[in-house]
Amino acid sequence: MKKLLCICLIILVWSCKSDSSNKNKSQSPNIILIMADDLGYETLGAYGSNSYKTPNLDRLAAEGMRFEHCYSTPLCTPSRVQLMTGKYNFRNYIGFGLLDPEEKTFGHYMQEAGYKTLVTGKWQLLGNEHQQTLAGNKVGSLPENAGFDDFCLWQVDQRGSRYKDPLLTIKGEGAKEFEGGFGPDVFVDYINAFMHKNKDNPFFVYYPMVLTHDPFVPTPSNQEFGAFDPQSKTNDPKHFGEMVGYMDKLVGRIVNETESLGIRENTLILFVGDNGTDRDVTSIVNNEPLKGEKGYTTDAGTHVPYIANWKGHIQKGTVNPNLIDFTDFLPSIMEAATQTKLDKTESDGLSFYPQLTGAAYTPRDWIFCHYDPNWGKFEPKRYVQNKTWKFYESGELYHLKNDPRELNPLNLEEQSSEVKQLVHQFQNILEEYR
Secondary structure (H helix, E strand, C coil): CHHHHHHHHHHHHHHHHHHHHHHHHHCCCEEEEEEECCCCHHHCHHHCECCCCCHHHHHHHHCCEEEEEEECCCCHHHHHHHHHHCCCHHHHCCCCCCCCCCCCCHHHHHHHCCCEEEEEEECCCCCCHHHHHHCCCCCCCCHHHCCCCEEEEECCCCCCCCCECCEEEECCCEEEECCCCEHHHHHHHHHHHHHHHCCCCCEEEEEECCCCCCCCCCCCCCCCCCCCCCCCCCCCHHHHHHHHHHHHHHHHHHHHHHHHCCCHHHEEEEEEECCCCCCCCEEEECCEEEECCCCCCCHHHHEEEEEEECCCCCCCCEEEEEEEEHHHHHHHHHHHHHCCCCCCCCCCCCCCHHHHHCCCCCCCCCEEEEECCCCCCCCCEEEEECCCEEEECCCCEEECCCCCCCCCCCCHHHCCHHHHHHHHHHHHHHHHCC
């Protein structure tokens, strides 16, 4: 009897420990990072857009946190490399369309933290022969070597269509054409299937969208979609609005799936744009026209929407006025996943995780940008800014609220002592990150 009692006691203790372990495991939040392509802040209703309807993203903002001052680099690859590695481009940017295979990404970090990882959407980080030649024959990264257990991607080692009749590369299947399909739909189908498969384990989904990048073409919400020939040269900005609407619809599908799976309250959803809107698009925001300036270091080229939503954890309707830099995402995601901070040698960023949960935090005072895309005719530029002032290494100084298009550089000698002191601080930062 004594022996039986001891055995029962051991089983009970083990069971309690096991339950505790499972409970702790379930408390590690799932994390979904969605990044739209070529989408400036002015395109979402939550930011005052008068041009487009974005009810799902507006709802995420209303039920979560909307950041007013999130800044990317002006172009896709520099932003993506910075986001994935948590480091400024001068440290690890090897060329347009390339991710240095020696770099550790948030995929690697999340795998180490016990997460199942998925990337789906736009890859464009392996590079083609031309890109590799420009980068001194350096080769980029494959998704399976960049920290992702699973993937469904456009433009890994083949280009093809990203929209109608997409040519996509899927883990274990290789390149595959989805005749009559729409790439963005395929990506979200894949995400939802991945979440269903991993609903009982912590997962990390990175969804770099192909929307709303050109070519501007009909979506399945348009009656012209059925007859549309994806081999045509169609690239008409008149379709940009419906592409924004379709992007918003897809975000809604992902959110709804987390509800259906019963994991909504244990899932942190982050939505951000990778750079400003295409230069062929002019939108109305807060009743004023704003032309996209993708590729340029102005506000319209770098100011992007950023929304964080975590039901039951982030206070509803919060408008966050603090500066957010793309290097900040890696340390923030890791702190959310592990409740520990990355060492400063691992990332240039500052975790914004405490801001999401209402804990004590120290906000950023400035944003730094090293921009040398090695693509197109864009000039290399380096600058530091806060919410009001922007100083370039070349010596140009701008007041961002009075001159967001940066048309009239100011004479530093004519500024107040406070502004001169601020510029001196910015100069020291530029020197530190040389």
